Amino acid sequence: MERNIRLDITYIGSAYCGWQSQRNGTTVQETLAAAIGKLTGAYPKLHGCGRTDSGVHAKNYVCSFTTPSKASPETFVRGLNALLPRDIAVKAAAEAEPDFHARFSVTGKRYEYYILNSPVRDPFWEGRALHYPYPLDEGLLDEAAKAFLGERDFSAFCSAGGSVKDKVRTVTEASVRRDGDLVVFSVAGNGFLYNMVRIMVGTLLEIAQGKIAPGALPGIIASGDRNAAGATAKPQGLYLSEVYYD
Amino acid sequence: MERNIRLDITYIGSAYCGWQSQRNGTTVQETLAAAIGKLTGAYPKLHGCGRTDSGVHAKNYVCSFTTPSKASPETFVRGLNALLPRDIAVKAAAEAEPDFHARFSVTGKRYEYYILNSPVRDPFWEGRALHYPYPLDEGLLDEAAKAFLGERDFSAFCSAGGSVKDKVRTVTEASVRRDGDLVVFSVAGNGFLYNMVRIMVGTLLEIAQGKIAPGALPGIIASGDRNAAGATAKPQGLYLSEVYYD
Numbered sequence: 001m002e003r004n005i006r007l008d009i010t011y012i013g014s015a016y017c018g019w020q021s022q023r024n025g026t027t028v029q030e031t032l033a034a035a036i037g038k039l040t041g042a043y044p045k046l047h048g049c050g051r052t053d054s055g056v057h058a059k060n061y062v063c064s065f066t067t068p069s070k071a072s073p074e075t076f077v078r079g080l081n082a083l084l085p086r087d088i089a090v091k092a093a094a095e096a097e098p099d100f101h102a103r104f105s106v107t108g109k110r111y112e113y114y115i116l117n118s119p120v121r122d123p124f125w126e127g128r129a130l131h132y133p134y135p136l137d138e139g140l141l142d143e144a145a146k147a148f149l150g151e152r153d154f155s156a157f158c159s160a161g162g163s164v165k166d167k168v169r170t171v172t173e174a175s176v177r178r179d180g181d182l183v184v185f186s187v188a189g190n191g192f193l194y195n196m197v198r199i200m201v202g203t204l205l206e207i208a209q210g211k212i213a214p215g216a217l218p219g220i221i222a223s224g225d226r227n228a229a230g231a232t233a234k235p236q237g238l239y240l241s242e243v244y245y246d
Numbered sequence: 247m248e249r250n251i252r253l254d255i256t257y258i259g260s261a262y263c264g265w266q267s268q269r270n271g272t273t274v275q276e277t278l279a280a281a282i283g284k285l286t287g288a289y290p291k292l293h294g295c296g297r298t299d300s301g302v303h304a305k306n307y308v309c310s311f312t313t314p315s316k317a318s319p320e321t322f323v324r325g326l327n328a329l330l331p332r333d334i335a336v337k338a339a340a341e342a343e344p345d346f347h348a349r350f351s352v353t354g355k356r357y358e359y360y361i362l363n364s365p366v367r368d369p370f371w372e373g374r375a376l377h378y379p380y381p382l383d384e385g386l387l388d389e390a391a392k393a394f395l396g397e398r399d400f401s402a403f404c405s406a407g408g409s410v411k412d413k414v415r416t417v418t419e420a421s422v423r424r425d426g427d428l429v430v431f432s433v434a435g436n437g438f439l440y441n442m443v444r445i446m447v448g449t450l451l452e453i454a455q456g457k458i459a460p461g462a463l464p465g466i467i468a469s470g471d472r473n474a475a476g477a478t479a480k481p482q483g484l485y486l487s488e489v490y491y492d
Contacts, residue, residue, distance in 0.1 A: 123333045
């Protein structure tokens with residue numbers, strides 16, 4: 001009988017066209033599937049916990065596949081880490097219940113968006129944070145971000161191109177904190193629309209710039225109008241941080 | 247009259263053969279000098295605060311040069327950051343006293359060495375820390391490291407190839423601390439010999455492995471014998487953190 005294997009991985013997205021395999025450009029999915037194929041002798045159908053955009057990173061990403069391989073979880077971790085490029089690593093492997101599916105079993109996710117708020121750029125954050133050299137009041141943004149909390153139709157925070165019809169999502173956490181020069185937007189919820197977190201960040205940055213009033217967020221959400229929200233923030237600051245399962 | 251300009255810079259050393267210009271391979275010095283040349287129209291004689299090995303990083307590095315340019319410090323910062331590759335940045339520029347010299351005026355330096363102590367590798371620390379997957383008792387190493395403190399002949403902690411005769415240096419700080427999976431060796435002193443910090447780290451790691459007794463360090467220092475100390479730890483974990491001037 002085939003075993004159902006869950007992998008917890010992490011990757012720097014800079015060199016990849018996101019998770020999902022596609023016609024043009026290398027993806028994390030095909031890179032990992034190729035390594036699994038080499039290790040087990042059978043190229044797997046690899047289910048990811050969701051798509052990530054080109055250039056977006058993952059501190060934690062979960063995927064699953066079935067395999068005839070009898071390799072131990074430790075062998076998967078060691079073998080795959082030896083085969084994978086240095087910007088992708090397997091943190092843990094485990095035999096999952098037969099009905100576990102990395103995408104369909106997800107109950108929630110947490111994202112973080114890193115903003116480097118310093119007068120000059122920092123090589124150590126290059127490609128890993130958005131550089132924002134102007135003053136940023138994280139207290140103001142933290143307060144504004146509370147408008148995202150709860151069950152809402154997030155149509156105003158969804159880019160065109162997504163195939164999802166139901167745009168109601170529940171956000172359980174939305175905060176902005178500062179750690180030195182790094183300002184971090186953290187948001188958790190039961191699901192996220194196409195570019196949703198990046199549009200949230202772009203909107204918060206327009207609040208910081210005074211282009212949008214701090215109290216305007218509830219109205220923007222209620223409008224359901226993508227044009228009422230801010231620009232889509234660049235991908236390099238975005239990290240998938242946690243994936244939740246029951 | 248020529249002005250004396252001090253630059254405080256930071257760089258990721260992975261792509262460079264250290265600071266100092268040499269026959270083969272790109273260096274930070276020549277990369278920065280070329281940018282200054284472009285900005286001011288005159289290729290400068292650029293004095294650095296010291297050499298750094300190939301692959302070693304700098305959170306803070308200080309250099310100085312004289313120039314006929316009338317550009318403001320802000321222009322140096324902005325102009326050079328626009329011209330430099332993304333792995334080097336100028337943090338600050340200032341007009342210095344005529345007798346300030348980035349190398350001869352140094353009174354001390356602080357280095358940090360990052361060890362990623364986790365069972366599997368982490369893409370986000372790739373090339374930026376030494377991956378050490380075995381147990382590491384940072385308390386034991388912190389205690390052992392105190393043997394480095396004081397004015398000592400550090401011949402046992404100097405690689406062959408250096409031209410310096412006097413190997414007496416004063417170490418004012420030597421500690422090992424843990425921050426999650428990251429174990430950091432921090433050492434400050436009035437000067438450092440060729441590979442000195444990397445040999446200190448290699449020796450501490452052999453203490454962690456039980457190859458060298460924790461109490462053996464004073465004897466190793468006293469021996470003056472390079473072969474009594476541990477291996478030279480890899481460059482990618484080493485950061486020049488602070489450069490001190492009076």
